[in-house]
Amino acid sequence: MSKKRADLLITNIGQLATPRGKKPARGEKMSNLRVIRDAAVAVKDGDLTAVGTGEKVLHDYTAPKELDAGGHLVTPGFVDPHTHIVFAGSREQEFEMRCQGASYKEIALAGGGILSTVLATREASEDEILDQSLPRLKRCLEFGTTTVEIKSGYGLDTATELKMLRVIDRLRKKTPLDVVSTFLGAHEVPPEYRSDRDGYVRLLIEQMIPAVAESGLAEFTDIFTEQHVFDVSQSRRILQAAKEAGFKLRLHADEIVSLGGAQLAAELQAVSADHLGAISARGIKALAESGTIAVLLPGTTFFINLESYAPATALKEAGVAIALSTDCNPGSSMTESMQIIQTLACLYLDLPPAEALSASTLNAACAIDRGDRVGTLEPGKQADLVIWDCADYRAIPYHYGVNLVRTVIKKGKVVVGGL
Numbered sequence: 047m048s049k050k051r052a053d054l055l056i057t058n059i060g061q062l063a064t065p066r067g068k069k070p071a072r073g074e075k076m077s078n079l080r081v082i083r084d085a086a087v088a089v090k091d092g093d094l095t096a097v098g099t100g101e102k103v104l105h106d107y108t109a110p111k112e113l114d115a116g117g118h119l120v121t122p123g124f125v126d127p128h129t130h131i132v133f134a135g136s137r138e139q140e141f142e143m144r145c146q147g148a149s150y151k152e153i154a155l156a157g158g159g160i161l162s163t164v165l166a167t168r169e170a171s172e173d174e175i176l177d178q179s180l181p182r183l184k185r186c187l188e189f190g191t192t193t194v195e196i197k198s199g200y201g202l203d204t205a206t207e208l209k210m211l212r213v214i215d216r217l218r219k220k221t222p223l224d225v226v227s228t229f230l231g232a233h234e235v236p237p238e239y240r241s242d243r244d245g246y247v248r249l250l251i252e253q254m255i256p257a258v259a260e261s262g263l264a265e266f267t268d269i270f271t272e273q274h275v276f277d278v279s280q281s282r283r284i285l286q287a288a289k290e291a292g293f294k295l296r297l298h299a300d301e302i303v304s305l306g307g308a309q310l311a312a313e314l315q316a317v318s319a320d321h322l323g324a325i326s327a328r329g330i331k332a333l334a335e336s337g338t339i340a341v342l343l344p345g346t347t348f349f350i351n352l353e354s355y356a357p358a359t360a361l362k363e364a365g366v367a368i369a370l371s372t373d374c375n376p377g378s379s380m381t382e383s384m385q386i387i388q389t390l391a392c393l394y395l396d397l398p399p400a401e402a403l404s405a406s407t408l409n410a411a412c413a414i415d416r417g418d419r420v421g422t423l424e425p426g427k428q429a430d431l432v433i434w435d436c437a438d439y440r441a442i443p444y445h446y447g448v449n450l451v452r453t454v455i456k457k458g459k460v461v462v463g464g465l
């Protein structure tokens with residue numbers, strides 16, 4: 047029998063570790079990885095066409111190019127489903143103030159906080175924002191992330207939100223990553239509407255959402271449902287308008303105060319509810335009965351030094367699908383590394399390494415509606431994978447604070463590291 051032709055064979059994979067399927071893994075299934083020793087994969091037209099033992103794949107396939115993985119670990123590329131990496135300016139002075147014990151109010155009075163990023167982003171040109179954001183997106187790739195969601199939300203007026211969304215679109219064309227775009231005009235109430243908060247809700251519904259829908263620049267609409275930001279009833283109005291305009295939905299829900307954002311996410315069939323540090327028992331039940339995925343952001347809890355992490359074990363036991371993300375943003379989680387998120391999830395969310403990996407690949411892909419294309423290493427999915435500088439997937443969270451990526455392959459092409 048003649049061999050089938052592929053474009054690329056990746057051989058000598060010491061350990062290949064991947065979750066399976068197109069639907070999110072729930073409960074104990076999160077730990078159910080397929081682990082193959084002495085593996086190989088075949089790639090054709092940017093997709094995986096065979097994944098198995100080296101013996102089997104090399105028996106069945108031939109290709110003009112071969113890449114020797116050197117006996118190292120291979121996993122799917124990370125999917126980071128919640129980032130704010132497009133912004134202008136930097137806030138390390140604020141970090142220094144926090145280290146010296148300054149309160150949020152003192153930082154805001156000194157010109158810090160989210161509004162400082164809003165002002166910087168409004169003032170910067172589109173090209174300047176692009177120039178500042180591109181290195182961050184490249185860093186995502188260098189740290190093993192091959193698909194990323196990016197939100198607007200530092201404009202808080204129609205023109206600047208559209209400017210941010212155009213930057214996200216240009217980033218998509220400038221890097222090999224798959225970029226999923228989210229409109230987050232409801233990130234905060236801008237200074238000019240502080241005494242007329244409902245006026246900003248009306249602006250969102252009547253002007254901003256239709257303008258963004260018309261532009262075609264965003265797939266999702268997101269909102270910060272939190273005390274002193276948008277309450278549940280304002281959030282429902284904004285999200286319903288977004289849904290009617292054709293957007294898929296996601297929410298920042300129950301991060302600090304248990305307002306009922308998780309129940310609202312379930313009610314509106316949002317794709318994800320994110321943060322959930324203060325989710326109630328009713329919120330957990332609502333998510334479990336819905337298809338909404340819980341995106342947990344332990345990097346944020348760590349970086350703003352809160353004691354209480356999201357109740358991952360209770361969510362898992364209730365059957366809620368859990369995904370992980372960096373929440374990369376200039377205020378509360380300034381990292382592009384999904385690797386450090388693995389460590390934090392293992393230590394503070396009590397997720398074992400296999401579950402952290404599922405939550406950062408398959409479940410994270412489902413949290414941005416890409417479970418059919420990425421997140422696992424299986425025939426028919428995109429050939430997005432990482433060759434690691436270690437031999438076992440458990441070394442990723444264990445060997446923390448360094449970059450263990452050796453080579454990143456996106457749609458069958460080497461995009462980081464050498465052959």
Ligand SMILES: [Zn+2]
Binds near residue numbers: 298373
């Ligand atoms: Zn966020």
